[in-house]
Amino acid sequence: MKIRLGGGVVISLAALLAAVACGDDEDPSVTPATVDASFDxxxxxxxxxxxxxxxxxxxxxxxxxxxxxxxxxxxxxxxxxxxxxxxxxxxxxxxxxxxxxxxxxxxxxxxGPAPALFATHDGMLVRFNLATAAQAIVGSISPEPYRLAFNGTTMFGLVVEAGPSYRLVTVDPCTGVVTSGPTLSIAGGTVTLPEGLAFSGNGSPLYVALSQNGVDNASEALASVNVTTGALTVLGSSAGDIDLMTPYQGSLLAVDATLSGTWSSAFSSINATTSAPTTVWPAAGNAQLTGIAVHPTTSTVYAWQLAGSNPFNLVTVNVTTGALTPIGVTHSGSSVGGFTFAAVTCP
Structure with missing residues (x-):
């Protein structure tokens, strides 16, 4: 092949390639085949x-x-x-x-459940509204306990039987069903007029107040109760009549419901170990108290009051002054019985 160059010169392709090859070999300015990194x-x-x-x-x-x-x-x-x-x-x-x-x-x-105030009267177990005194009937109860006490797990009661003899029972606070327990007994003697019934606190023995001379008067003894056998152990004599008892500040709050045949009551704090009264408070006016219970959480003292005749009232008590604060009427029945706080969960 021939290529025409400028000026009319014609050269073959082979000659042109040869000339280019020769020029590369002789021109010292041509860059070598090895190219440095800076160039790239x-x-x-x-x-x-x-x-x-x-x-x-x-x-x-x-x-x-x-x-x-x-x-x-x-x-x-x-x-x-x-x-x-x-x-x-x-x-x-x-x-x-x-x-x-x-x-x-x-x-x-x-x-746990909140404490509720329970009572027995007229063949019923009832629960009181602490704000209004309104009662809710839990159920019928027979035999009807005339005293109640609660130890944190079980509600106990006292019933009187022919003889008379006195039996410890347990009460289902959700239904009112009574389960018979042992008869109270005392070594070498006769159990007479057991009245106040209470625990001084959860885990304590069950205590009962007894007449020492067969008469409901100032000659009283405090005894502990074996809840399995009914056996009583006399702890000592009390300086006054004990009709009602309730746990109070680690000891027992006792109530003489009738002072010298009058419609008035007095309070005392009893050492549960020695039965000796530690404090005596004044009479609670012209009002007979038929039930006493201390709220386990607030320590408020609640009582059942009978002011000469029906109706029965729920009141709070200032034990240091004897002042009563009425809450309301509970009922107009013919009888009153046990009265205690119990914290239970019912189905």
Missing amino acids: AARLDAGTDGTSTSDTGVAEASAIDAAADATAPKDAAVESSSDAGPDAALEASTDASADAPSTDAADAADA
Whole structure:
């Protein structure tokens, strides 16, 4: 093949190639075949500036990489936000909504049921509303205990039988069902007119007040009761008549319901170990008390009052002054019996 050059010169392709080859060998300015890194970098930079389509692609890839790098913190932020936001919020919400109520429920369970005031009268077991004195009938009760006491788990009562003899019973505070227990007995003697019945606190023995001379008067003895056998152990003599008893500040609060045949009552605190009265308070006016019970949580003293005749009233008592604060009428029945607080859960 021949190629026409300028000026009318014609040369063959073979001759042209030979001339180019010879010129490359002799020209010392021609760059050697081995190209240094700085040259490649310069050309790459130039290409990046827009002289090479391929280099432009590299630049675009670099830009993409840079953009990806720039978005990496955002990804991390998203992950962090995801962990610290919804997940943390969900966990916190779960803890707050599940754990807290569960704890509250556990605390409530630990606190147990609220104490309620129970009484017996006219063949019924009833429960009183402490704010209004209104009664709710739990159920019929037979035989009807004339005294009640509660030790934290079991409600005990005293019933009188023919003879007379006196039997310890247990009462279901949810139904009024009575379960017979042992007859009270005392070594070498006869049990006479057991009246006040109380525990001085949960875990304490059951105490009962007895007449020492067969008459309901100031000659009284305090005895502990074996609730399994009914055996009594006399602890000592009391300085006064004890018609009613209730736990009070770790000891026993005793009530002489009728002073010298009058319609008035007096209070004393009795040491449950020695039976000695530690404090005697004044009479509670012209009002006979037929029941006494101290709220286990608030220590408020509640009483059943009979002011000469029907009706019966629920009152609170200031034992240091004898002042009575009326709450309301409980009933107009013909009899009154046991009177005690009990904390129970009924189905």
